[in-house]
Amino acid sequence: MSSSEAETYDHDGRPVKHHRNRVNGIRLHYTTAGSGPPLLLLHGTPKNSFYWYKIFPLLTPYFTLVAPDLRGFGYTDKPPATEGYDSGTNADDMAELMTQLGHDKFHLHGEDRGADYAYALAAKYRDRVLTLSFCEMQISGFGLEETSFWTKENVEAQYQQKGVWCWHLGFFYIPHIPEMLIQGHEREFWEMFIKQECYNPTSIEPRALDHWIDCVKQPGGLRGVLETYRSGFKNGDIHKELLEKGGKLTLPIMTIGAPEFFGPTVESNILKVAEKVTHSELFEECGHSLALEKPERLARCLRKFMLGSSN
Incomplete structure (x- = not known):
């Protein structure tokens, strides 16, 4: 696959700008495009900044978009130590990146693992995040772990549209075994996992x-993805400490759930750490990858929630 096939474009058909910054002890790859108030986009697993390619041209007339490859993903560094893949470190990565770019305050949208990090960023840097769009996730330490339990209710939840069984949380957490089983079968595994x-x-x-599988096959790529799951319990401790020290979030929050995955549990979950949810939606006929399955609807929601625009 040529690099142009994995390129992202703005609303005028111009390719986004690619950058590498030294951030918080790593070299971080990210893309930028557009004009207007800054909006930071945080992706999920096993994706990277290219995840947003459908939504970029729908948002670049309204926002200055910043889309990083999170630590351990894509073209960003994958440090060898097991420490550093937690939500607190990722929040520091993003805060430092936005400072380097001159964005003292910014809007924030996260999906899946990126939403977990987005909560930590909003809770740790409360004076900087203007609005939080928390989508298709439950927060580590406040319900995510329970979705992995092997119970009859969890296994049957998705068939009844009452939630989802996150069987992979425990599997990815185990040292060495996932690497042994996935390596050499990256295409089969990740295609099944995402679809x-x-x-x-x-x-x-x-x-x-x-593109995502090519990135996972890079040296350290698979391990980098898995280390984000092996930091799950630490994430929970960090989030509980953030709540204890700072209290519930008071900024405007939007939640979006999809019936084929977390669905209505997204809103109820964030209320454990937030005073209120300003706007909440369920995207019918949609699954976990909102920006790819419903890009037009997601873009409208972000514009209306963050800018008050119905366009």
Whole structure:
């Protein structure tokens, strides 16, 4: 696959700008485009900044977009130590990046693992995040772990549209075994993993899947992804401490859930750490990858919530 097939473009058809900054002890890759108030986009697993390629042209007329490859993903460094993949460190990564870019205050949207980090960022840097869009996730330490339990209720939850069984949380946490089983079968595993979370599996285009798998196959790529899960319990401790010290979030918050994954549990979960949810939606006929399955609707929600625009 040529690099142009994994490129992102703005609303005028111009390719985004790629950058590498030295941030918090690592070299971080990110893309930027657009004009207007800054909006930081945090992706999930096993994706990277290319995850946003469908939504970029829908948002660049309204926002200055910043889309990083999170620590351990894509073209960003994958430090060898097991420490440093937690939500607190990722929050520091993002805060330092936005400072370097001159964005003292910014809007914030996260999906999946990126939403977990987005909560930590909003809770740790409360004077900097203007609005939080928390989508398709439950917060570590406040319910995410329970979704992995092997119970009859969890296993049957998705068939009854009452939630989802996150069987992979425990599997990815185990040292060495996931690497042994996934290496050499990256295409089979990750294609299954991503598409089974979708309402419409064809929304995951081959060029996106090819790109993410190529990145996972890089030296340290698979380990980098898995270390984010091995930091799960530490994330929970960090989030509980943030709540204890700072109290519940008071900034405007939007939640979006999809019936094929977390669904209505997204809103109820964030209320454990937030005073209120300003706006909440369920995207019918949608799964876990909101920006790929419903990019137009997601873009409208972000514009209306963050800018008060109905366009």
